[in-house]
Amino acid sequence: MSGTNQRIDGKRLWDSLMAMAEIGATPKGGVRRLTLTDVDRRGRQRFTEWCEALGLTVRVDAIGNMFARREGRDPSRKPVLFGSHLDSQPSGGKFDGALGVLAGLEAMRTLHDLNVVTEAPLELVNWTDEEGSRFGHSLMGSGVWTGVYALEKAYGLKDIDGVSVSEALDGIGYKGREKAAPFPADAYFELHIEQGPILENEGRQIGIVTGAQAQVWWDAVCTGRDSHAGTTPPSARRDALVCAARIVDLVDRMMRARGEDGRGTVGFMQVLPNSRNVIPGEVRFSVEFRHPDTAEVERLAAQFPGEAGAIARDCGIGLELTELFRYPHQPFDPACVDLVRQAAAKLGYSAREIVSGAGHDAVYVSRVVPTAMIFTPCKDGLSHNELESILPEEAEAGAQVLFEAVVARANRTL
Numbered sequence: 001m002s003g004t005n006q007r008i009d010g011k012r013l014w015d016s017l018m019a020m021a022e023i024g025a026t027p028k029g030g031v032r033r034l035t036l037t038d039v040d041r042r043g044r045q046r047f048t049e050w051c052e053a054l055g056l057t058v059r060v061d062a063i064g065n066m067f068a069r070r071e072g073r074d075p076s077r078k079p080v081l082f083g084s085h086l087d088s089q090p091s092g093g094k095f096d097g098a099l100g101v102l103a104g105l106e107a108m109r110t111l112h113d114l115n116v117v118t119e120a121p122l123e124l125v126n127w128t129d130e131e132g133s134r135f136g137h138s139l140m141g142s143g144v145w146t147g148v149y150a151l152e153k154a155y156g157l158k159d160i161d162g163v164s165v166s167e168a169l170d171g172i173g174y175k176g177r178e179k180a181a182p183f184p185a186d187a188y189f190e191l192h193i194e195q196g197p198i199l200e201n202e203g204r205q206i207g208i209v210t211g212a213q214a215q216v217w218w219d220a221v222c223t224g225r226d227s228h229a230g231t232t233p234p235s236a237r238r239d240a241l242v243c244a245a246r247i248v249d250l251v252d253r254m255m256r257a258r259g260e261d262g263r264g265t266v267g268f269m270q271v272l273p274n275s276r277n278v279i280p281g282e283v284r285f286s287v288e289f290r291h292p293d294t295a296e297v298e299r300l301a302a303q304f305p306g307e308a309g310a311i312a313r314d315c316g317i318g319l320e321l322t323e324l325f326r327y328p329h330q331p332f333d334p335a336c337v338d339l340v341r342q343a344a345a346k347l348g349y350s351a352r353e354i355v356s357g358a359g360h361d362a363v364y365v366s367r368v369v370p371t372a373m374i375f376t377p378c379k380d381g382l383s384h385n386e387l388e389s390i391l392p393e394e395a396e397a398g399a400q401v402l403f404e405a406v407v408a409r410a411n412r413t414l
């Protein structure tokens with residue numbers, strides 16, 4: 001069996017998505033399933049029960065990543081991995097992450113119903129803490145697994161209440177015995193909602209994700225002087241917020257100069273002392289740029305500090321920029337991407353190639369395992385929002401493409 005005429009069960013997939021969304025459900029129809037909380041534990045528990053009902057063996061590694069294994073016919077072959085994450089943003093949607101995990105579960109259920117054994121083993125993955133909203137570090141589970149973050153460093157990260165990752169893992173009973181390090185795997189596939197408007201605007205059902213954007217991120221601090229709003233004349237003001245505002249405008253102008261492929265954002269800002277009659281003496285904020293072309297991000301990374309520095313000098317304000325990281329464009333594996341392309345074509349879905357604008361576990365996994373991603377549209381491109389929504393037929397199409405790609409890879413001739 002290679003290309004299949006086997007169909008996943010769209011209704012069963014949808015019912016599972018809705019059942020998972022009950023865990024941490026919010027009044028506005030979203031989900032709050034923060035990583036390594038009791039709500040996350042209940043989600044993991046339900047996932048485990050569903051997997052074990054199919055006879056899958058569930059392993060947990062030292063950072064809490066979960067791997068549900070279905071044996072293949074040939075025990076010497078490396079497993080084909082697929083999955084995503086079950087944690088959510090504090091006010092997240094029902095589909096970000098959950099779709100990839102539960103579509104993977106639906107693939108396992110379909111094979112189980114049909115009594116089909118693939119050549120290679122299959123492993124469905126739930127990565128720990130993709131969102132990063134509790135401990136401040138997104139893609140934690142896949143980052144540790146791929147060696148991007150050291151396990152001990154991740155263990156030491158603390159949430160706002162001072163609870164460490166290590167304590168939280170122990171607290172929910174998910175500090176597993178397995179080493180959090182890559183094991184030999186044949187491929188990794190991840191289905192995810194696009195979290196942007198492109199597929200919906202073009203009326204496409206499937207995004208064939210060819211890779212992820214290059215990025216550069218900074219922390220910025222503008223330092224001026226707190227002083228009285230009513231008594232300080234313009235010549236005596238050292239207003240850190242005015243300087244920061246001009247830098248925000250710079251970020252936007254640098255982005256727009258790159259056309260529709262440009263991305264530049266200041267999404268976080270703290271104004272000190274944040275009092276209406278005090279001229280702000282200090283402003284802390286984030287700056288990030290993304291672009292599909294690594295060379296463009298390199299140019300932005302070279303240009304931005306100088307231009308921001310010139311603005312700060314003009315304002316008489318100190319500017320401290322700390323570069324947090326810089327990633328090149330991460331292309332996915334051409335053979336795996338091609339399986340997604342072929343699956344979409346065979347199923348007659350309208351599809352287009354797309355570069356992922358967001359970070360995903362697949363981006364880290366692709367450093368060590370041949371990887372591809374599948375996107376499905378989401379309403380108004382809205383995500384990280386309780387109103388995030390997709391249609392059942394969109395979930396079904398994405399899951400069917402995932403199923404085809406995974407089965408084709410697991411049955412390929414070596």
Ligand SMILES: [Zn+2]
Pocket residue numbers: 085096097130192
């Ligand atoms: Zn996600």
